[in-house]
Each structure stands twice: as structure tokens, then as C-alpha cells.
Amino acid sequence: MDEEAAANNPEVAEAVKRIEALRQTIDNIDGAVIHLLAERFKATAAVGVLKAGAGFAPADYKREDYQIARLQRIAIDAGLDTNIAEMYREFVVTESKKRHKRIADAGGDPGVLDVFA
Secondary structure: OOOOHHHHHHHHHHHHHHHHHHHHHHHHHHHHHHHHHHHHHHHHHHHHHHHHOOOOOOOOOOHHHHHHHHHHHHHHHOOHHHHHHHHHHHHHHHHHHHHHHHHHHOOOOOOOOOOOO
16 A cells, blocks of 8 residues: 555545554454364364264265255345355365265274364
């Protein structure tokens, strides 16, 4: 950002100040999202271990259908574009399936699939 313009124009200085505060908020949210994803993947790894132990398939299409509808409702309630919710769901489901398959292939051992487990 243009520091000279900010120094010479109170409106620009205020905009710079507000942008910096918003960026700090964005950084805080990003940190929280990453921590929440880590917790989510810990839980899905535990599900993968249980599925492998019970001989279940890595994919659960009934659960996926439920999640699609559930996340769509949450997105609408939150004022979020439902396409973003779908991209999120696709990411976490794809990663969870990969992890569940690896766990099943390893005989129920999550190994180092999740460094926080």
C-alpha cells in the first residue's frame, strides 16, 4: 500500500488501518480453520480405524448424501455461496476416503497418516 498517500490523506490512512485490521482478522480465521481441519482429520482417521476393524468400505455414500444436504443448509444459513460449501465437502470427503483406504490397506493401522493422531 502506498505509505506516502496514506501519510498525506487521512481517508487513505484510515483505509490502510482498516485493511490491516481486516487482514489480521483473516489471518486469525485461517489459523482457526487449519486447527479445525486438523481436528476433523483426527476424527476421520479414528473412523477409518473403526471401519477397517469392522471390515467396512472406506466410502459411505449414504453419509455423503446426508453431508451434501447438511452442508448446503449450513451454507445457506450462513450466507455462504453453496458452491464453496460443496468444494469444502469434496475436499474433506476425498481426503477422508484416501485416508480410510490407506488405513484399511494397513490392516487398521493409521500409521503416520495424521501426525496429530
